[in-house]
Amino acid sequence: MSTPTLSIITVNFNNNPGLQETIRSVQSQSYTDYEHIIIDANSVDGSKETIIRYSAESPYLSYWVSEPDKGIYDGMNKGIEHAKGKYIYFLNSGDFLFGPNVLSSILFDGTSYICGNMRMVYSDTEYEDIVPPEKIDGLFLLKSFLPHPASFIHHSLFVNQEYRTDYRIISDWIHMVDNLILKGCSYKHVNILISNFDSTGLSSTNGSIGLDERNKWIKENIPTRIYDSLMELDNFKNSILGSIIPIVNEKKHRTQKRMKKIVLLLSKILK
Known part of the structure; x- marks a missing residue:
């Protein structure tokens, strides 16, 4: 495969149904200038078998592994190490793209952070659409966040800057603050619904941990x-x-x- 524009990285642990849904949403895309990387944390629920089948039928799965890791950010870092795309996009198991033409609607123009909208689904009838601001300032990011499953991040921002594994939930937020605020990297909001977010994941069900970690980072920095x-x-x-x-x-x-x-x-x- 020639160098793709987009590297989609999926991290999974014992979430075979969610992984299958994520894979289906990627396969349905009209956009083809991508590679897919799956990092599985040694799941025992059939996820590995799903990846093997996917590998046999999809030319876009460029790398996968199933082995123990040290948490979600360790898995994401493994994916980054093998990514060849100009942009990195994290779509973890259980999250899925909103329609088959989502990726085709994004103009990957060199902007450091390209961020769309995200739908957080709580039940069959309850959801919330997260819409980032048109412009980012320090006050916004110190109080809030950009939706990670709707953010396309230029690969250059990960050169010598992996996600910190000493934080369980907010390392992606730290990466945003460091690059968008402290380093002044470019940012663009696209008013497109990019993905549905699995609200049963670690960051959603452990909000107090995320708040404690954020406060800890703010106090230290x-x-x-x-x-x-x-x-x-x-x-x-x-x-x-x-x-x-x-x-x-x-x-x-x-x-x-x-x-x-x-x-x-x-x-x-x-x-």
Whole structure:
């Protein structure tokens, strides 16, 4: 296979039904300039057999392995090591692409982070669509996140920068903050529903762990007074007063830029 534009990486552990659904959604795509990589954590529920069958019928499965690992980010790092695409896209078992023309709708134009919308499904009748902002600032990412199963990340962002395995849930968020905020990488939102997200996964069912990990990272990387000041600015921006006083809003915008510079400087000092 020549160098593909997109490397789709699927991490799986004992989720054979979800893995099959993920594979079907990839196979249904009209887009063909991709490779598929599956990293299985030594599953014993028939997942390995599913991958073997898939390997025999699909020319797009460029690499797969079934072996013990140290968690989801270890598996994702294994996938990155074997990826040849210009962009990396993580679609883990149980997640699936929203329709057969989703990937064909994405313009892979060199932007570092291309992010679409994601549907988080809670039941047959309940779901929530996650729509990222048109522009990203530090205040947004410090409080929220970009939907990982709807994000296409330029391969260059993983050169000498794997996902941290000392965090269970938020290593992808750390990668976003480091690249989009601290390094100023380019970002683009495409208003397209990219994927359905399996809400029974680790990050969804262990929200308190994710919150604790995020707070831990913030405390280690951003001084408390700076973080509190940023949150005060954000609260003002979303208040009625902030929206009806343009002059103050303009000054606040300049202040946000100054605060971002302070955060960048302190982050470099701490590192």
